[in-house]
Amino acid sequence: MIHTDWTNESYQFEQRVAKRAFGPSEHFSDRDGSTLLTVATLNAFEGEYEVAPYLMLTLCLGKAGRFLRSGDWGKVGGTFRSGTQALALPGTRAVGFSPKARLLGINISPERAQAALADVGGLEAMVPAAGCLGDDPLIGSVMTALWRDAQVHGLSTAFLDHGLDLILRRFVEIDRPLPSASGRRVKPLSARELQRAVELIDSRIGLDLKVMDIAGELDRDVRSLTRAFRAATGYAPYEYLTFRRMERAKELLGTAETVMEIALQVGYSNPAKFAAAFRRFCGCSPSEWRGRR
Structure with a gap:
């Protein structure tokens, strides 16, 4: 089994955010760096997305614009506006573009996510959610609550564990739409x-x-x-x-x-x-x- 130095990964992630950030950012990490919470306004981007070892959950807090991520798990596109949620699986390559926007991001180690979803298929159960943008009010409110809690207590509370489990399961449980990105109805298996x-x-x-x-x-x-x-x-x-x-x-x-x-x-x-x-x-x-x- 490959051992990941999450402390180093969290530092590298903060450096990548700093290169794209406009204005001040907020960064919170648990003790070993396997869970990160970041709030930052990122400048518009076009090109190849960074490959990250984390499961990355993103909530748009403000601004609006077109978004596209095309890669290993297919193509995800739409309008990024306040309340929009996106999910990127760990280790996936993609190209595309994103608007200037204020974002709340939660990065979770694959091991942490796998353990939380072991009884429903682990990370593979997240594939449908990675295939489209979302706007679920529950996910948005819990992610925001975790941010506010981190501002007071950091990422070291039982509320963090409960909140992450709730968010991950909600991403799996949401009934994702069947139409494809082009608007055509998905053809069922023969x-x-x-x-x-x-x-x-x-x-x-x-x-x-x-x-x-x-x-x-x-x-x-x-x-x-x-x-x-x-x-x-x-x-x-x-x-x-x-x-x-x-x-x-x-x-x-x-x-x-x-x-x-x-x-x-x-x-x-x-x-x-x-x-x-x-x-x-x-x-x-x-x-x-x-x-x-």
């Missing part, structure tokens, strides 16, 4: 493509299956696969995988196998994560489901 995807999911129900594996099976990129799969089924690929795992778990709960054994068979090495996913999909714990049967 019957044959859907069959191949479902067969792959069912054959690897207890293994470490990633969305990129399904995309590779259908010779698609992750973003187009996610949108076409949702258009065909109403689920994002990882949501459907979790649904199938929970359906299999319900079958196994009718046997004498322990909850731990069932968790392993449907792809969870951590029974607590399995129980959380089961409760989210079925409305009760695995043990309660077994008791009702």
